[in-house]
Amino acid sequence: MNRPTHRRGVPFRTAAAATFACAALGLGACSSDESLRSTSTSTVREPAGAERTTTTVATAPNGQPYAALPEGFLAGVNVPWNEFGQDAGCGKFDQAWFDRTFADIAEQGVTSVRYWLHASGGCTPSFAADGTPTGLPPTAIPEATAILDAAERNGLSVLLVLFSHDIGATNSTFPFGHHTDMVTTPAKRQAYLDLALTPLVQALDAHPALLAWETINEPELIAEGVGSDRDRAVVPKADLQAFAGSIAATIHRNGTKPVTLGAMSAEFISSANEPVDQQWWTDAALSAATGDTDAYLDFYQVHFYDYQGTTSPFDIDLTQPEFAQGKPVVVGEFPFDVQRGLGDAIAALRDMGYRGTYPWAVNDECCGEWKTARSAIAERYAE
16 A cells, blocks of 8 residues: 655744745735624633633625534544545545444544545546646546545545645655646646536535545645755745635535635634734635635634644634634644643643544554554543
């Protein structure tokens, strides 16, 4: 099986480095997105029982309500692939593996999985010789549907990740990649939207097991001034925003499920971060990058690994409206072997008001092993 070790070798920036990167990218003092959204007030309950009043986002830039997550806590885990980016459409689909894996994690109290579809683009979408997307392989949608069916049989919802920063891989030993021209070239981007994404959304969006769509995993890792250039192409921030925003807009026009993005750190969605405000993925940023009011995220998602220091969701409380504009926030990645302990981390994030946790990962041993993590997960998710 092709299971590349998850990419965790880039030391996270310090606050000073973050300031430098923001200046290098021309961020300056990033503007807020107040002009693009209306607000309402609601009362939420602190873990200790005390009530507080918060300002929450009421409508999206297009005037429509944000697509809502289901009620309750998303007791999740990452099951990102069996064959990296090749499970659907490549002749490598393994029904038995998904049935067995989903049954195992469901027995531990898991109710949701985060799964990658395109990943680096090695199998889906299909590409012409010049790198222009031409559609999907004939078996891609049926096999993706079968993965969702397996999840449904085991009582699991699926946060379906489309791409990862691995589309920028340039190392010939890495499986696939080399598709940043789809990010930076408007005609190639549009070809993906029209020929691959639209039919995919129209086929899968109504599936009962589909929780939400994720446009791209950790795109910051291929951004100029932020990501490492080691074995990765780097692209302008504005192109990443246009890519993610146009995917979100296409999903919103063709489906009803929520859309998110896997931000590598809390600072990339925070609207009140010190010493520098980045706001890469807010409504205002995505709408401005695309000129499209359907380009927005319905909820936020952040990741955390211990080397990231004080930009964790424990330190930047994204459940507070001044940080995430009142949108729901899930923690889409943190390691099984997190320093504070997996069970304690899940409990703390849940008690802070995050809407779900997806520790990393059932079949990637970079960050702890599932066989040792499953008991802590079972204990916490049973509470």
